Amino acid sequence: MSEFDPKPDNIYQQPQDSVADFAFDQAVARVFPDMIKRSVPGYAETVAMSGIIAGRYARPGSNLYDLGCSLGAVTLAMRHGVQAAGARAEGCRIIGVDNSDSMIERAEHYIALDEASVPVTMTCADILDYPLENASVTALNFVLQFIEPDKRFDLLSRIAQATLPGGALILSEKIRFDPWEQVMQDELHLDFKRANGYSELEIAQKRSAIENVLIPEAHDEHVERLRDAGFFRVIRWYQCFNFVSYLAVK
Numbered sequence: 641m642s643e644f645d646p647k648p649d650n651i652y653q654q655p656q657d658s659v660a661d662f663a664f665d666q667a668v669a670r671v672f673p674d675m676i677k678r679s680v681p682g683y684a685e686t687v688a689m690s691g692i693i694a695g696r697y698a699r700p701g702s703n704l705y706d707l708g709c710s711l712g713a714v715t716l717a718m719r720h721g722v723q724a725a726g727a728r729a730e731g732c733r734i735i736g737v738d739n740s741d742s743m744i745e746r747a748e749h750y751i752a753l754d755e756a757s758v759p760v761t762m763t764c765a766d767i768l769d770y771p772l773e774n775a776s777v778t779a780l781n782f783v784l785q786f787i788e789p790d791k792r793f794d795l796l797s798r799i800a801q802a803t804l805p806g807g808a809l810i811l812s813e814k815i816r817f818d819p820w821e822q823v824m825q826d827e828l829h830l831d832f833k834r835a836n837g838y839s840e841l842e843i844a845q846k847r848s849a850i851e852n853v854l855i856p857e858a859h860d861e862h863v864e865r866l867r868d869a870g871f872f873r874v875i876r877w878y879q880c881f882n883f884v885s886y887l888a889v890k
């Protein structure tokens with residue numbers, strides 16, 4: 641057993657007197673693969689298809705960014721997508737960025753175990769001031785939702801400015817709906833969590849932990865802001881309940 645072996649998510653199993661705001665700390669990093677798989681319907685498909693999209697939009701000699709990379713699941717999918725693209729993506733490098741040092745430490749371990757040859761660097765930094773350039777593909781996989789809403793446009797504009805013409809942003813988010821649809825989507829999402837073994841207590845405590853930290857926005861807000869930021873073609877390529885993935889092309 642290595643310290644890097646992922647553990648089952650039991651973070652909200654015991655009753656807590658007051659539930660602290662959710663943070664991507666060491667305790668979360670240790671259980672993250674189990675937590676995200678059991679919490680985000682369609683997560684595995686989202687990651688795998690991000691690799692396919694990266695292979696299609698990568699350009700020779702460009703950078704591919706995985707912003708808010710956590711343990712590097714999308715970084716690895718992009719790496720394999722780029723590798724499969726062959727000459728179309730020669731000389732690319734992939735840069736994973738996350739401001740949780742517990743995540744980056746573990747991500748570096750997983751990347752080192754992977755045998756693909758496309759160069760990858762993992763950096764502990766704030767994506768709000770990390771310099772971006774020469775980008776063919778950028779991924780924000782369930783990350784923008786954690787950025788303060790009034791900073792989201794600037795981040796997307798900076799990504800658009802750094803993106804080569806014809807380059808892409810892959811954006812996955814938990815989204816918000818009209819009240820009647822919200823009720824239906826929430827019910828289904830909670831049933832998904834129950835089916836994955838989370839108790840009512842775990843679900844309630846996690847909900848209160850993320851309440852002030854994860855701020856979802858509506859589909860139209862996302863599409864409009866992506867266009868305003870400089871991405872002219874936006875498609876929704878995946879949705880599973882309240883989790884949606886967009887492809888935005890400059």
Ligand SMILES: C[S@@+](CC[C@H](N)C(=O)[O-])C[C@H]1O[C@@H](n2cnc3c(N)ncnc32)[C@H](O)[C@@H]1O
Binds near residue numbers: 711738739740767
């Ligand atoms: C839900 S996780 C992302 C999951 C990951 N992209 C994946 O597909 O497995 C959100 C991540 O964003 C990171 N994050 C949030 N705000 C950030 C910021 N301002 N700068 C860098 N990373 C940030 C968190 O540390 C966390 O690891």
Ligand SMILES: O=C(O)C(=O)C[C@]1(C(=O)O)C=C[C@@H](O)C=C1
Binds near residue numbers: 675814846854
């Ligand atoms: O909406 C929820 O209940 C979630 O747990 C979602 C979510 C996410 O979308 O990132 C929130 C925090 C954890 O990182 C894993 C999943």
